[in-house]
Amino acid sequence: MIKTLISIGIWALLGWLCAPWLGANAGWMLFTFGLLAMILVSGLQLSRISRWVKNIDAPPPPSVGPWDEVLAPIYRQLRKNRQDIALLNQHVNGIMLAAEALPDGAITLNESMQLTWCNQTASDHIGLNLETDRGHSIFNILRAPEFARYARQNTWPGPVLLHLQNDGQEKSLLVQLTPYGVGQFLIVTRDVTQVEKLETTRKDFVANVSHELRTPLTVLSGFLETLRDMPAESLSGEQKARYQNLMLEQAQRMQAIVADLLTLSTLESSPTAGGEPVRMGSVIRNALQQGHILSNGQHVFVENIAEDLCITGVETELASAVSNLLTNAIRYTPKDGTITVSWYLTEDGHACYSVQDTGIGIASQDIPRLTERFYRVDRGRSRATGGTGLGLAITKHVAMRHNADLTIHSRFGAGSLFSLVFPPARVSLA
Structure with missing residues (x-):
């Protein structure tokens, strides 16, 4: 504003100075021309400002006369606001990433109990799809009577335990509902399926x-x-x-x-076993000697053993696994049955110890539970044969410590095949 007044004063001074030589009319004409020039320049400046307003993210136009003092602080404030917004977005993104990384599920609801957001863990727990379920009532998404009764309470002092079916699998979830903010609610879900299984196992x-x-x-x-x-x-x-x-x-x-x-x-106590190369042929021969004594001549033994095939591991543990599989075959194979013991190298470089019998066999529903502690298909018969119910559990742990797989194939009344398959990394030749 001051610059404008100074400019008007200058043109008026020029007109007044020229009036004595050129006449009063010429002075007024010069003053009028100056005002018109100032109006034209101001129009051009306003046009540049108008174009800038349409894209305020760009720097303001330079040299717009008296508007410089107006535009400069506006632009500085706009730039500061953009920086603040970018910083806030960065914080929000960090919070969202942290929420996505949580091991527990997180679900936010509005005052109408409608879904507004959830992390990936909650999607896995409950089977949510944020794109299609956003804006829908949580009672229509999580259809569990226990949850409906829990959520419709006035207060939620503790979580509720839900047993849900998701993708054909049963999950046990602890669900805690908590109010936050103004008219908003947070649901936290925790998968306790494994904890419940461990407690049941204990x-x-x-x-x-x-x-x-x-x-x-x-x-x-x-x-x-x-x-x-x-x-x-x-x-x-x-x-x-x-x-x-x-x-x-x-x-x-x-x-x-x-x-x-x-x-x-x-x-x-330890997940894996180190050890040194063990001559499995000798270990299996020793187990067969004890097996012949236990059999007392009542079974036919067929042996197929590669003598030079070694496994890196702990000999006492491997001997226990080998003996357990052979002893089980002897105990559950009737008189005059055949027991085939094999130790060989497969085509893909694995080493396999297998015991096949012509015994009573195992029903298909019992096979997945055979390696559980004290699990017995026939408790009376198992005790009569002198077993403790822990042999296959021990064998499974020995296999895990040696990175091996314990496989069981059986059909009720038609015999069984138990195999320990060791990875190539643990196989060597004597």
Whole structure:
């Protein structure tokens, strides 16, 4: 504004100075021409400003006269606002990335309990599709009566446990609803499927250990009470010897269970085994010698063993796995059955130890659970054969520690094939 007044004053001064020489009319004409020139220049400047206003992200036009003092602070403020918005967007993006990286699911709802956003974990937990489910009521998306009763409460002091089916798999989710902001709600989901399985396994393990030890303890206590309460002369030497043998048998059974439990604990303490090359041919031969003794000539053994094939690992663990598979085959194969023991190198460089029998076989529904601790297809028959119910669990852990796979193929009444397949990285030749 000051520059404009100064310019008008200059043109007026020029007209006044020229009036004595050129006349008053010439002075006024010069003053009028100056004003017209200023109006024309101002129009051009306003036109440039008008074009800039359509793209305010660009720097303002230079040299627009008195408008420079107006445009400069506006542009500086606009640039500062853009920087602040960019910084806020960066923070928001960081928060969104952090929310996406959360191991728990996060779902935001508006005041009408309609979905506004969710992270990928929540999509996996509940099967949400943000593109199609946004704006829909959470009660139409998560159709669980337990959740509906929980969400319609006035307060939510704790989470609710839901059991959902998603993609054919059952999941256990802890769902916590929390209000935040103004009329907004947050749902946090946590997958506790594995935790529930571990808790069930722990309970089953405690129950199974108690059950397995209770039988021999009952027998032992029964015989001890009998020997204590009966007069010494009422039992013959033969009866005493029989009672002592039965008690010794039950004590040895408890020792075997405890030994196998300690073995399992040792195997679980480290995920992988190092070791050195083990001549598996010798290990299998030793297991076969013990197998012949256990069989007592009642079975036919067929051997196919590569003597020079070695596995890098722990010999005692490998010997335990080899013996467990062979012992199971002997125990569950009827008299005159055939047991085939093989140790060979496959075409793709893997080493395979397999035990095939013509025994009673296993029903298909029982095969996935065979490696569980204390799982028995036929409890009565298993105890009669002297097994602890831990052999295949030990074998599975030995296989895992040696990066091997334990495969089981069987058909009820038609025999079984158990195989340990070791990766090429652990195979060597003697």
